[in-house]
Amino acid sequence: MARKFFVGGNWKCNGTTEEVKKIVSTLNGGDVPSPDVVEVVVSPPFVFLPLVKTTLRPDFHVAAQNCWVKNGGAYTGEVSAEMLVNLDIPWVILGHSERRSLLKESNDFVGDKVAYALAKGLKVIACVGETLEQREAGSTMEVVAAQTKAIAERVTDWTNVVLAYEPVWAIGTGKVATPAQAQEVHSELRDWLQANTSPEIASTTRIIYGGSVSGGNCKELAAKPDVDGFLVGGASLKPEFIDIIKSAEVKKSS
Incomplete structure (x- = not known):
């Protein structure tokens, strides 16, 4: 079965109430492919989760940007997986x-957090990626495999996991991994999953790319066979996010 394209928008620590309403209005009016073609999840700061949850179009979903590794208690400033479930927030980003x-x-x-969130019924966007120094040293796959291994050792059911490959040197820098570079790491990650989990998990788990994705480069990236979507930072706050969602059509036609 083909992997459904996935586009996540990570709003990070940005926004006021009015700005968030404006972003949601743009998303609600966007002409995008159907949920059969693309799964869209946006991740506002914690304080705006209820606002976005209640005003966002029903075919888009909402994610938290983090959650704590245990149940609630004396963990000042943290938000538990149980709280997110209570708010009917289906997704969480972990390991950014x-x-x-x-x-x-x-x-x-990060592996413990992923396991706990999954155990409480959340779906997880689990992030991995190397720094510029690590890439230049030729240790990209060593780093990414170690990060993935810590997650894989604790996950028994991959149904609700999306892996996000985010080269650190490309996040918010304007630098983008070339489509060939992204495909290479995604392919090697899928090979790692096949060798260390199962062929079925390797073939069905979505591996998405994050790192200065824009309306200008998304189609070329989306065309690569092992790029199953995107985790978008700055561009998810702008109207071009609609164009990035539409790049799912490239995958559908390829």
Whole structure:
């Protein structure tokens, strides 16, 4: 069965109430392919989750940008998976490079968070990716495999997991992995899944690309056989996000 194209929009730490309403209005008016062709998930900051959940078109879904590794309790500033489930938020992004680098989240910690979120019924966009130094040292796949291994060791059911390959050197920099570079890593990641999980998991798990995706480069990236969609940062706050969603048509016709 073909993997359904997936487009996620990570709004990061951006927005006011009025700005969020404007973004949602643009998305609600966008002419995009049907949910049979593309799955769309947007991820606003925690404080705007209820607003976006109640005003966003029903064929788009909502994700949190993070959640805690355990149930609630004495964890000031954290949000639990149980709270997200209570708010009927279906998705969460975990292991984003900004949390790995700025907040020192380790591979094992990210793996534990993924396992806990899945156990509570959330669907997970799990992020992996290398720094510029690691790429230049030729250790891209070593780094990405180690990050993926920490997740795979803790996941028994991959049905609700999307892997996001985000080269750190391409996030918010304007630099983009070439379609060939993205395809190479995605293909190697799929080979890793085949060798370390199962052929079925490797063939059905969606591996999406993140890193300065725009309306200008999305179609060429989408045409690659192992690129199953995108996790979009800055461009997800702009009208061009609609064009990125439409790039699913490229995959459908290829």
